[in-house]
Each structure stands twice: as C-alpha cells, then as structure tokens.
Amino acid sequence: xxxxxxxVLLPAATGALFVAVxxxxxxxxxxxxxxxxxxxxxxxxALHENAGSLARAALNTTQGALLxxxxxxxxxxxxxxxxxxxxxxxxxFYPYLMLLQMTxxxxxxxxxxxxxxxxxxxxxxxxxxxxxFPLVVNTTQGLISTDRNLVELFRMYRASRAQEIxxxxxxxxxxxxxxGLRIAATLAPIGALVGDYTAGSSAxxxxxxxxxxxxxxxxxxxxxxxxxxxxxxxxxxxxxxxxISLSWLVMHKWHDSYERADx
Amino acid sequence: xxxxxxIELRDVTKRYGQGPVVLDRVSLTAQPGDFVSLIGPSGCGxxxxxxxxxxxxxxxxxxxxxxxxxPEQAAAELAFVFQEPxxxxxxxxxxxxxxxxxxxxxxxxxxxGTTQKVLDLVRLGSRAxxxxxxxxxxxxxxxxxxRALSLSPKILLLDEPFGALDEMTREHLNEELLAIRExxxxxxxxxxxxxxxxxxxxxxxxxxxxxxxxxxAEIPVPFAYPRTAQTRLSREYHDLVAEVSRVLRSVxxxxx
Numbered sequence: 001x002x003x004x005x006x007x008v009l010l011p012a013a014t015g016a017l018f019v020a021v022x023x024x025x026x027x028x029x030x031x032x033x034x035x036x037x038x039x040x041x042x043x044x045x046a047l048h049e050n051a052g053s054l055a056r057a058a059l060n061t062t063q064g065a066l067l068x069x070x071x072x073x074x075x076x077x078x079x080x081x082x083x084x085x086x087x088x089x090x091x092x093f094y095p096y097l098m099l100l101q102m103t104x105x106x107x108x109x110x111x112x113x114x115x116x117x118x119x120x121x122x123x124x125x126x127x128x129x130x131x132x133f134p135l136v137v138n139t140t141q142g143l144i145s146t147d148r149n150l151v152e153l154f155r156m157y158r159a160s161r162a163q164e165i166x167x168x169x170x171x172x173x174x175x176x177x178x179x180g181l182r183i184a185a186t187l188a189p190i191g192a193l194v195g196d197y198t199a200g201s202s203a204x205x206x207x208x209x210x211x212x213x214x215x216x217x218x219x220x221x222x223x224x225x226x227x228x229x230x231x232x233x234x235x236x237x238x239x240x241x242x243x244i245s246l247s248w249l250v251m252h253k254w255h256d257s258y259e260r261a262d263x
Numbered sequence: 264x265x266x267x268x269x270i271e272l273r274d275v276t277k278r279y280g281q282g283p284v285v286l287d288r289v290s291l292t293a294q295p296g297d298f299v300s301l302i303g304p305s306g307c308g309x310x311x312x313x314x315x316x317x318x319x320x321x322x323x324x325x326x327x328x329x330x331x332x333x334p335e336q337a338a339a340e341l342a343f344v345f346q347e348p349x350x351x352x353x354x355x356x357x358x359x360x361x362x363x364x365x366x367x368x369x370x371x372x373x374x375x376g377t378t379q380k381v382l383d384l385v386r387l388g389s390r391a392x393x394x395x396x397x398x399x400x401x402x403x404x405x406x407x408x409x410r411a412l413s414l415s416p417k418i419l420l421l422d423e424p425f426g427a428l429d430e431m432t433r434e435h436l437n438e439e440l441l442a443i444r445e446x447x448x449x450x451x452x453x454x455x456x457x458x459x460x461x462x463x464x465x466x467x468x469x470x471x472x473x474x475x476x477x478x479x480a481e482i483p484v485p486f487a488y489p490r491t492a493q494t495r496l497s498r499e500y501h502d503l504v505a506e507v508s509r510v511l512r513s514v515x516x517x518x519x
Contacts (some may be wrong), residue, residue, distance in 0.1 A: 123345045149346075150351065151346050152319060152345070153349050155319065156317060156319065156338075156341075156342075157338075157366045158338050159366045163366055167362070167366075171353045207361065251353075253353075254352045254353045254354075254394045254395070254396060255352065255395055256352075256396060259396060
C-alpha cells in the first residue's frame with residue numbers, strides 16, 4: 001500500500017474509532033444524561049441553526065486573533081534581535097520574560113478590559129500576550145544558535161556585524177522562528193477566545209466566539225457550545241496550515257526537514 | 264640574501280586564558296609556492312597554528328607576519344578551508360561561492376564570472392543552482408575549496424578538509440587540489456592526520472609533538488610537481504610515507 005494512501009487512511013480510521021467510542025459512551029450514559037454529551041449529529045444541527053451568529057462571532061475572533069498574532073510576530077522579532085545582540089541584555093530581560101509567560105493572563109483579563117477598553121482591543125492584547133512568549137524564545141534561540149563554523153567563516157571574510165546578522169544569523173534562525181510561529185499559531189485563536197470570554201461581552205458588535213460560548217452555556221445549549229469549540233478548532237487548523245505553508249515556501253528548497261526520503 | 268618569506272612565525276606561543284600552553288615557541292617560515300603539511304598527534308596544536316596564521320585567534324607571545332603584515336591586515340591574501348564544508352544551506356552553490364566576494368564588496372558585475380571560473384576549477388560548473396543538501400560530501404568540500412579560491416588568495420589554509428571523506432574521494436580530491444594549483448600559484452598550509460596525504464601533497468612536512476605543542480621535525484618531500492595518481496605507486500613515495508610514519512609514531516610514543 002502506498003505511503004500516501006496510508007497517510008489518509010490511518011488518521012481516518014482513528015477518527016472513526018473516536019466517533020464510535022463517543023457514541024458508545026453516550027449510549028451508556030442513559031437517556032436522561034445524554035444531553036451532557038451531544039452526538040456529532042446534534043452538533044452539526046446546532047451549527048446549522050446558529051450559523052448566522054456563529055459566523056459573525058468567528059469573524060470577530062479571527063480578526064482579533066490575526067491582529068494579536070501579527071503584533072506578536074513583529075514585536076517578538078524586534079525584541080529577539082535585541083536580545084541576541086548581547087548576552088548582558090539577555091541576562092537582564094530573560095527572568096522577566098519568563099515571569100510574563102508564567103503570569104496567568106486570565107486573571108488580568110478583567111483589568112485589561114479597563115486598561116485598553118473592551119472588545120477588539122482587549123482581545124488583541126490578550127492574544128498578543130499569549131503568542132508572544134513562544135515566538136520571542138524560539139527566535140532568540142535561533143539567532144544565537146548559529147553554527148560556530150559559519151560565524152568563523154564570516155569573521156574570516158571580515159564581514160561587518162550587519163552583514164553577519166542579515167546574511168547569516170537571520171536566515172539561520174528561520175527553522176527556530178517557524179517552530180515558534182507554529183506554536184503561536186495554535187495559541188492565537190485560543191488566546192482570542194479567552195480574551196473574548198472576559199472582554200468581548202461588553203463590545204457593541206456582539207462579541208466573538210468566547211462571548212457566544214458564554215451565551216450558549218448560560219442557555220444550556222450544549223450542542224451549540226460544542227459547535228463553538230469545533231469552529232475554534234477549525235480556526236486553529238487554518239492558522240497552523242497557513243504557518244506550515246509559509247515555512248514550506250521559505251525552507252523546502254534547503255532545509256533538511258523537507259528532504260524527501262527518496263530524493 | 265633570500266627573499267622575505269611569505270609567512271613567518273617567530274617564537275609563537277599560544278595559550279587560551281590561563282589554560283595550558285597550546286603552542287610553545289614555534290618558528291616556521293614559508294615561501295611562495297610552498298605546500299606545507301602540519302601533522303602530529305591530537306592536541307599538538309596544529310589546528311591552533313592554522314587559526315593563528317588566519318588571524319582568527321591572536322598569538323599570546325611571538326610574531327606572525329603574512330606578506331609583511333599582521334594576519335589581520337593580510338586578510339585579503341588568506342583563505343581558510345574548514346574541516347566541515349561550512350556552506351550556507353539556504354544559498355545555492357553559486358551564491359555560496361559569491362558570498363565572500365559580496366562581503367568584500369567586489370562589484371556585482373565581476374562576481375558571476377569569478378564564481379563560474381572557480382566552479383569549473385573544481386569540476387562543478389553545472390551545479391551552480393543546486394543547494395548544498397543535494398551534493399555529496401566530496402562535492403560539498405569542492406564547493407568549499409572553490410569558495411576559498413574565489414578571492415584569489417596568496418595563501419590557502421586548510422584544516423583537515425578531507426578528514427571526513429572516504430579514502431577514494433580523498434585521493435581524488437588530493438589530485439584535484441594539486442591540479443588546481445597548476446593554474447593558481449597559492450602557498451598552502453595543510454593540517455592532516457593522514458601521512459599518505461601529507462606526502463602526496465606537500466613539498467615540506469612539519470611533524471609536531473604534543474604537550475606543549477611544538478615542532479618536532481621538518482621533512483622535505485623531494486618529488487617534483489605535477490604529481491599524479493602514478494606518484495603513489497612509486498617506490499620513493501612508499502619509502503617516504505614509511506619514514507614519516509616512523510617519525511610520527513616516535514612522537515606519539517614519547518607523548519604516551
């Protein structure tokens with residue numbers, strides 16, 4: 001059997017098994033408890049029923065996630081470059097970067113709403129904060145992990161500091177940067193959702209998926225709640241797919257991770 | 264009076280920080296056209312010696328002059344071939360070779376011609392658009408040598424460039440290196456672990472001893488250039504390989 005076919009069949013089989021287990025669990029719960037675990041069919045129906053409000057919410061969340069994600073990429077790249085230039089700067093800032101990562105953003109979410117205003121602003125800031133850390137850590141690591149031999153090669157040819165950074169350190173950091181980007185891409189929709197969960201309710205435009213989740217939850221519309229989660233997953237997949245395509249575009253010609261076994 | 268040497272090392276001592284002495288009062292000269300091999304047990308400082316000449320590290324005491332200048336000032340006349348091919352994986356072969364010229368500010372109109380010329384020298388003229396990962400180990404090393412030659416250096420410093428290659432590839436590249444030298448008159452310092460390689464390539468072999476690193480003996484290689492695969496079959500070649508091996512073994516036994 002061809003490898004390509006297996007790559008499709010195996011995940012499909014796993015998925016089918018998962019759905020089967022789902023139905024078995026649901027069936028064994030007894031009729032009066034089954035509302036706690038809607039069937040995939042129920043969820044699809046809820047998706048259809050709430051299509052309008054879910055689509056509007058998904059759009060809002062996507063917007064917040066994209067803006068926060070983009071801001072995190074720009075700021076983290078600049079900061080990573082600054083951190084990579086001097087180990088003194090790194091030592092000074094690293095503990096506080098760690099601190100930022102350890103800070104449970106969700107606790108500060110309500111106060112962030114007061115600081116930057118409700119709705120999109122808060123969602124963007126929270127998404128930014130959540131995406132920022134994996135990006136800055138990975139990119140910095142990439143910028144300082146340049147192959148020593150290549151650095152010496154540049155020194156041998158008396159390259160300027162700017163030449164060394166632009167022509168050597170930055171491209172050498174691409175694989176690390178894309179690793180961070182992939183992590184951040186999975187976090188961006190979740191970050192936007194968390195932001196929206198606390199900060200979206202007071203926005204004028206009906207909020208995003210987080211706000212929808214609050215509404216469905218309060219109305220005990222569990223199939224619609226699952227549908228909201230499903231849409232967030234799809235959003236995450238789209239983000240990740242975008243990053244994977246981008247990293248393929250940039251690196252497939254030269255990076256070992258894209259080398260086909262039969263090439 | 265003999266002409267001023269191309270490279271002169273006078274009482275060169277090197278230690279890193281407060282560490283042990285890596286090189287102890289090494290004195291050595293090389294003339295244009297010399298091919299000097301440095302051979303010795305590990306820890307004898309032969310690679311360090313090469314890095315000092317390259318200006319990659321400063322000497323602790325003593326003096327190195329390259330064509331009358333310090334190694335730092337003579338950067339344009341030196342090229343270094345590292346143990347690894349050290350190619351930038353994200354650049355094509357052609358762009359890898361163009362890199363030193365770009366870093367040195369060679370006008371871009373001149374870069375293409377030079378790049379093609381040195382690629383032809385290492386018989387990879389058709390692979391300019393390939394990426395390093397598409398090349399074999401031997402081909403990568405040839406690109407690395409082509410890159411070093413792209414700035415027409417007077418002195419080529421080679422730090423065990425063929426150490427990671429199989430015997431056959433190594434012998435071919437040895438022959439190629441000498442063939443290229445028929446066209447370009449650079450002097451070479453060549454660090455190696457292989458006695459056969461040292462004898463085949465050089466006109467002088469410097470045997471070094473370890474602990475601290477110092478020059479133990481200097482053995483001239485009298486065979487005329489051009490040398491070819493035939494040279495390896497001669498009686499004199501085998502006798503000299505045996506002789507150098509004997510000297511090397513005596514150094515290693517003394518250290519043990």
